[in-house]
Amino acid sequence: xxxxxxxxxxxxxxxxxxxxxxxxxxxxxxxxxxxxxxxxxxxxxxxxxxxxxxxxxxxxxxxxxxxxxxxxxxxxxxxxxxxxxxxxxxxxxxxxxxxxxxxxxxxxxxxxxxxxxxxxxxxxxxxxxxxxxxxxx
Amino acid sequence: xxxxxxxxxxxxxxxxxxxxxxxxxxxxxxxxxxxxxxxxxxxxxxxxxxxxxxxxxxxxxxxxxxxxxxxxxxxxxxxxxxxxxxxxxxxxxxxxxxxxxxxxxxxxxxxxxxxxxxxxxxxxxxxxxxxxxxx
Numbered sequence: 590x591x592x593x594x595x596x597x598x599x600x601x602x603x604x605x606x607x608x609x610x611x612x613x614x615x616x617x618x619x620x621x622x623x624x625x626x627x628x629x630x631x632x633x634x635x636x637x638x639x640x641x642x643x644x645x646x647x648x649x650x651x652x653x654x655x656x657x658x659x660x661x662x663x664x665x666x667x668x669x670x671x672x673x674x675x676x677x678x679x680x681x682x683x684x685x686x687x688x689x690x691x692x693x694x695x696x697x698x699x700x701x702x703x704x705x706x707x708x709x710x711x712x713x714x715x716x717x718x719x720x721x722x723x724x725x726x
Numbered sequence: 727x728x729x730x731x732x733x734x735x736x737x738x739x740x741x742x743x744x745x746x747x748x749x750x751x752x753x754x755x756x757x758x759x760x761x762x763x764x765x766x767x768x769x770x771x772x773x774x775x776x777x778x779x780x781x782x783x784x785x786x787x788x789x790x791x792x793x794x795x796x797x798x799x800x801x802x803x804x805x806x807x808x809x810x811x812x813x814x815x816x817x818x819x820x821x822x823x824x825x826x827x828x829x830x831x832x833x834x835x836x837x838x839x840x841x842x843x844x845x846x847x848x849x850x851x852x853x854x855x856x857x858x859x860x861x
Contacts, residue, residue: 606745607741625779626780626825627779628780628825628854629853630778633850634850635848694834698830698837699831702772710775
């Protein structure tokens with residue numbers, strides 16, 4: 590007896606294609622992170638940049654000390670929350686004001702960022718960073 | 727008199743193009759997905775309200791933790807080597823922004839040393855990476 594030849598279909602089913610696609614899609618949807626990085630932008634003076642002489646009246650020093658205290662020259666010690674209003678008032682009186690953040694080398698980086706954040710909130714654009722040199726050094 | 731034959735309205739939605747639509751969406755997500763490549767150092771970023779979105783393509787990260795370790799491209803580096811590394815990256819991408827992923831408890835001395843190195847390398851655009859502060 591001859592066995593009946595079984596018919597082999599040459600097509601493969603594409604019905605499950607969309608399911609596979611869906612699974613892959615869901616995987617990428619879930620694993621995709623549109624991670625936007627937030628940061629406080631700042632432009633450093635480059636190698637070739639010239640030093641600019643400023644009038645004393647146009648400079649405002651904000652000093653951060655190692656113990657965490659913040660002092661605005663001519664105003665006195667302030668808390669982080671007070672900086673914004675003080676700077677806003679100063680900028681209103683003198684729009685040409687350049688604000689210099691002087692941070693003590695032993696002070697936490699976080700304090701400097703706190704001050705920078707407050708200055709940005711007060712819409713200060715001319716900001717300079719310096720390391721505080723105490724008179725003892 | 728002839729009656730008009732009632733029109734048969736088919737009630738099913740063709741799903742044949744579904745696979746194509748899904749495939750297109752899939753390709754979109756496959757192309758746009760970027761897997762985070764850099765591990766960095768375990769740090770707690772400072773919080774800030776005024777943080778602005780930074781363009782990912784232009785960023786180069788410098789990680790520094792409170793034990794004064796500095797990491798670039800997942801390699802611990804010494805302060806004096808930053809200049810050369812960043813200068814090489816600046817050659818590839820002129821519009822480079824150096825992102826400071828620095829722990830908020832790090833001493834400012836380390837940050838200012840890194841900034842001095844960047845000035846020497848002429849990488850003047852920096853960004854202090856922050857977490858968004860929620861009130």
